[in-house]
Amino acid sequence: MLSVVMSVRDGRLCVLLWKRAQNPHRGRWALPGGGVEPTQRLREAITRHLATKVDVRDVAHLEQLATHSAIDRDPRARVLATAYLGLVPSDVQPVLPSDTVWHPVDDLPQTAFDHHFFIEAAVSRLRAKLSYTNIGFALAPHEFTIAELRDLFGAALGYELGATNLTRVLTRRHVIAPTPRRSSPGQSGGRPATVYKFAARELTVTDPFAVLRPPR
Amino acid sequence: MLSVVMSVRDGRLCVLLWKRAQNPHRGRWALPGGGVEPTQRLREAITRHLATKVDVRDVAHLEQLATHSAIDRDPRARVLATAYLGLVPSDVQPVLPSDTVWHPVDDLPQTAFDHHFFIEAAVSRLRAKLSYTNIGFALAPHEFTIAELRDLFGAALGYELGATNLTRVLTRRHVIAPTPRRSSPGQSGGRPATVYKFAARELTVTDPFAVLRPPR
DNA sequence: ACAAAAGTGTTGGTCGTACACCCATGC
DNA sequence: GCATGGGTGTACGACCAACACTTTTGT
Numbered sequence: 001m002l003s004v005v006m007s008v009r010d011g012r013l014c015v016l017l018w019k020r021a022q023n024p025h026r027g028r029w030a031l032p033g034g035g036v037e038p039t040q041r042l043r044e045a046i047t048r049h050l051a052t053k054v055d056v057r058d059v060a061h062l063e064q065l066a067t068h069s070a071i072d073r074d075p076r077a078r079v080l081a082t083a084y085l086g087l088v089p090s091d092v093q094p095v096l097p098s099d100t101v102w103h104p105v106d107d108l109p110q111t112a113f114d115h116h117f118f119i120e121a122a123v124s125r126l127r128a129k130l131s132y133t134n135i136g137f138a139l140a141p142h143e144f145t146i147a148e149l150r151d152l153f154g155a156a157l158g159y160e161l162g163a164t165n166l167t168r169v170l171t172r173r174h175v176i177a178p179t180p181r182r183s184s185p186g187q188s189g190g191r192p193a194t195v196y197k198f199a200a201r202e203l204t205v206t207d208p209f210a211v212l213r214p215p216r
Numbered sequence: 217m218l219s220v221v222m223s224v225r226d227g228r229l230c231v232l233l234w235k236r237a238q239n240p241h242r243g244r245w246a247l248p249g250g251g252v253e254p255t256q257r258l259r260e261a262i263t264r265h266l267a268t269k270v271d272v273r274d275v276a277h278l279e280q281l282a283t284h285s286a287i288d289r290d291p292r293a294r295v296l297a298t299a300y301l302g303l304v305p306s307d308v309q310p311v312l313p314s315d316t317v318w319h320p321v322d323d324l325p326q327t328a329f330d331h332h333f334f335i336e337a338a339v340s341r342l343r344a345k346l347s348y349t350n351i352g353f354a355l356a357p358h359e360f361t362i363a364e365l366r367d368l369f370g371a372a373l374g375y376e377l378g379a380t381n382l383t384r385v386l387t388r389r390h391v392i393a394p395t396p397r398r399s400s401p402g403q404s405g406g407r408p409a410t411v412y413k414f415a416a417r418e419l420t421v422t423d424p425f426a427v428l429r430p431p432r
Numbered sequence: 433a434c435a436a437a438a439g440t441g442t443t444g445g446t447c448g449t450a451c452a453c454c455c456a457t458g459c
Numbered sequence: 460g461c462a463t464g465g466g467t468g469t470a471c472g473a474c475c476a477a478c479a480c481t482t483t484t485g486t
Contacts, residue, residue: 042285042296067283067298069258080258080296082283131427146438164439165476169427172474189485190437211347211385211423211448362465380466381449388447405458406464427475 002033002081002115003046004065004122005056007088007102008139008155013126014102015119016054017111021099025112029103031119033081046084054100058092061085061138061203065121068114083118085125087138090152106158127157132207134175137198145183145193149176173206174199218249218297218331219262220281220338221272223304223318224355224371229342230318231335232270233327237315241328245319247335249297262300270316274308277301277354277419281337284330299334301341303354306368322374343373348423350391353414361399361409365392389422390415 005016017029032054036045043062050056065083088094096102103109105123108116129135130153140152149170150163170176181195221232233245248270252261259278266272281299304310312318319325321339324332345351346369356368365386366379386392397411 036285036296040285042283064282066280067258069252069256069298080252080298082285082296082298128424131425162476162478164478167439169475185437185484187485188436189483190435191439191483193438207427208344209347213448378449378451380451383466385448401457401464403458404463405456406462407456407466409465429476 001036001042001045001049002031002083002118003050003062003086004031004083004118005050005054005059005086005088006105006122006126008090008152009102009104011151011155012104012106013123013156013158014104015108015122016056016096016100017103017109017115018054018097018100020112028112029101029109029115030112031083031115032100033083042082042084046086050086054094054096056086056088056094056096058088058094059086060089060201061087061135063203065118065125068117070114081118083121085122087126087135089141090139091141129203130156133203133205134173134198134200135203136170136175137201138203140198143179143181143195143197145195147193149196175206217252217258217261217265218247218299218334219266219278219302220247220299220334221266221270221275221302221304222321222338222342224306224368225318225320227367227371228320228322229339229372229374230320231324231338232272232312232316233319233325234270234313234316236328244328245317245325245331246328247299247331248316249299258298258300262302266302270310270312272302272304272310272312274304274310275302276305276417277303277351279419281334281341284333286330297334299337301338303342303351305357306355307357345419346372349419349421350389350414350416351419352386352391353417354419356414359395359397359411359413361411363409365412391422 007014016032018032020026020028020030032049034049036042046062047059050059063085065085067080067082069080105119108119111119126135136153139156140149146163146167150161150166153166154160175198176196177199179195179197182192183195185192223230232248234248236242236244236246248265250265252258262278263275266275279301281301283296283298285296321335324335327335342351352369355372356365362379362383366377366382369382370376391414392412393415395411395413398408399411401408
């Protein structure tokens with residue numbers, strides 16, 4: 001049972017890793033995870049582990065990724081590992097243990113076991129879902145300006161994008177909605193930005209049929 | 217370890233189920249599945265089980281669906297079940313044991329345990345992937361006419377669709393390609409149909425970014 | 433007044449659907 | 460020739476990207 005907890009930190013998409021102090025794979029970086037009690041469900045086990053071991057309580061979204069069954073995943077014994085993808089909003093600052101660090105996904109250190117496969121799968125999944133669901137809510141603060149959201153999406157997707165079209169796409173799909181509030185500009189001036197929020201804070205598919213749509 | 221094996225039979229999307237002769241859930245219909253040996257990988261276990269127990273050797277595509285961990289899934293013991301989605305082309309006719317039957321997914325009998333959840337997940341996954349991948353290759357014969365493909369897709373998606381646009385979408389994306397062959401018309405005449413084939417017989421994503429595309 | 437930042441209008445292109453029309457065959 | 464089924468051409472709308480232009484602020 002593993003969790004790939006991702007969040008945008010300092011403008012970069014990061015994943016939570018801890019440094020192993022013991023063999024096997026001592027010194028390498030591993031995903032948080034552990035065993036599952038016979039009375040626990042997987043989701044429950046993940047949630048509890050994140051809260052107690054790494055003090056991450058504000059996972060805005062959690063979904064199952066995949067189960068790996070390679071026989072020699074762990075040299076000690078046969079371990080079936082089910083991984084979850086967890087997302088933490090960019091404005092929450094969990095207090096992490098000293099061996100646990102946010103690592104940018106485009107500059108990963110050597111990871112333990114087969115954990116880099118899970119990270120790759122998580123990044124692909126997140127990037128894909130950003131384009132056809134409202135999953136962005138789990139990365140963003142409750143309120144934000146378009147500029148902030150543009151930087152957030154840019155960091156998560158790995159490329160720059162324009163604020164204009166981002167606004168239009170997300171509002172047309174009713175993913176985000178303006179609030180009456182607006183932000184005050186910085187020292188250098190500029191027009192105050194409208195404050196937006198996500199319309200829903202649960203995962204919904206916003207673009208269900210790319211093609212081969214059913215007849216109206 | 218469970219498999220949701222699906223195929224189009226007699227113009228309907230079907231799933232392979234076997235009737236339980238023993239308690240628990242005697243008389244209900246269950247997905248093929250079984251335990252995993254400590255030396256087996258999941259995919260291997262699924263493949264072997266399908267070949268030996270239900271004589272299904274021609275699974276054209278197999279992908280992992282999800283792992284369920286409900287504590288009371290099986291009243292006998294805590295069982296973690298990882299389900300796979302398998303697809304069988306419509307022209308192969310595996311010899312099934314007498315307790316095993318293809319059931320249309322839109323008219324399911326009472327299923328054992330929580331197997332209907334897996335079936336629902338498999339159907340959703342298949343339908344979604346039909347619109348943005350070339351997964352149709354796993355349902356279709358090696359060669360086919362557009363009319364046959366239209367019926368196949370219609371059965372899988374659950375609604376009628378037009379041959380014209382199906383052709384255009386799939387050829388534009390280079391999912392299918394015409395062959396030099398053409399089919400001879402039936403008794404009632406009609407123009408001979410061009411025979412098509414799938415360009416690739418491995419899963420590829422054909423429509424990766426619906427929106428928020430990276431700049432060219 | 434000017435720079436900075438946000439927001440709007442407009443255009444052009446791609447893609448998917450609908451539907452009318454043309455083509456090839458059996459009887 | 461005519462019915463039958465396959466294939467093509469065209470028009471329309473939805474959607475998205477690019478970019479110029481306007482609005483609102485601070486200094």
